[in-house]
Amino acid sequence: MPKESDSKSLQEMARQLMRDLEVLTRQFLAGQRTWELSRSETALLRFLTDHGPSTMSDISNDLGLALSSTTGVVDAMVRRKLVERARPEVDRRTVIVALTRSGRTMHDHFLADRTALGVGMLEPLSPVERRKLLALFRKMANRD
Amino acid sequence: MPKESDSKSLQEMARQLMRDLEVLTRQFLAGQRTWELSRSETALLRFLTDHGPSTMSDISNDLGLALSSTTGVVDAMVRRKLVERARPEVDRRTVIVALTRSGRTMHDHFLADRTALGVGMLEPLSPVERRKLLALFRKMANRD
DNA sequence: TATTGTTATACTCTATAACTATA
DNA sequence: TATAGTTATAGAGTATAACAATA
Structure with missing residues (x-):
């Protein structure tokens, strides 16, 4: 069972992960040529x-x-x-x-x-x- | 300048990255509640x-x-x-x-x-x- | 009858063009 | 006139329900 401080840090890391994943995803989607x-x-x-x-x-x-x-x-x-x-x-x-x-x-x-x-x-x-x-x-x- | 073998490996890594990123992205999108x-x-x-x-x-x-x-x-x-x-x-x-x-x-x-x-x-x-x-x-x- | 796919119709999300109100 | 926003209308992508063809 994680200590309180670890658990808190995990939340923060998760927030950062999702933000960065979104940036990456946007690059991924925006960068894709659609070929119509x-x-x-x-x-x-x-x-x-x-x-x-x-x-x-x-x-x-x-x-x-x-x-x-x-x-x-x-x-x-x-x-x-x-x-x-x-x-x-x-x-x-x-x-x-x-x-x-x-x-x-x-x-x-x-x-x-x-x-x-x-x-x-x-x-x-x-x-x-x-x-x-x-x-x-x-x-x-x-x-x- | 990368050697030929390195360059090849980069291609393969890129393919794998994009596949996995897609899986992760799908989890991300599918997992999101829409709240309508x-x-x-x-x-x-x-x-x-x-x-x-x-x-x-x-x-x-x-x-x-x-x-x-x-x-x-x-x-x-x-x-x-x-x-x-x-x-x-x-x-x-x-x-x-x-x-x-x-x-x-x-x-x-x-x-x-x-x-x-x-x-x-x-x-x-x-x-x-x-x-x-x-x-x-x-x-x-x-x-x- | 049950199954496979298509057609008819409607709803959501978006865009372009015409319009209204304000500057 | 020029600018900020809305209304009218249309197109893409999706769904549900009714239908046609085949099993």
Whole structure:
């Protein structure tokens, strides 16, 4: 059980952490090029990259959107030829959405951008500090 | 100038950093109670807390919204009695928006919530690790 | 009938343009 | 005239409910 003084300090540290995390987050968000894609459209690109061709339901579930909203997101992406719809013969009620070549290219650009942003964040740190930071992040983010 | 192997490693570290930062960010966003306030409404609460009673233009500028959008945000907050409008005698074209007592209380709740979230993030770390993390954050976030 | 997805409709958040009141 | 703010209107992104096609 922490002493009173330790507990107080933890509060202060938490406040500072959240402030700094917000600054970092803002850099992260503001620095991201959008490529004219909405947040959901970006998430769709990533989901299809990670999981391959998927049903509307699976996508809707991953994006945290209503199925009807997902229809709209996919419609827009189909119009821009970033994804394709297909009706599989096995169960013709379902729709399978898959990345096109353009979609894959778009996602590659995204990853490259995000990595560049991460490099910019790490740059002010020494190699030892970078490794330490990543280890601390792991410890914070990986807990169940 | 970094060696080729160092440079490669930096890319990988950046990718990992951005992934983990996203996980942390998601916890941060998902964990935040909204108190039924939109992002802009929350930002308004914070701006008024930090700067005191302010004009519509100053608010609009800080929130990064069009003046007309700010009108809508302030309208909603006035309806909920979290802020008040006043017409100063000095220049009756301007409007001064100020927090009410409820608004201040609401903001206090927000801060407390955010701090609790930060405490949760820091909890898996040892006291030494916490201090190290904050120092690293400072170094990353504070650069111009 | 039950399931998968789309269409119809509405609400929130934001913007641009036209307008009002004051300087 | 110029400035501060509001009103009118429109577009993006999301949701719920009704519907169509398939199982």
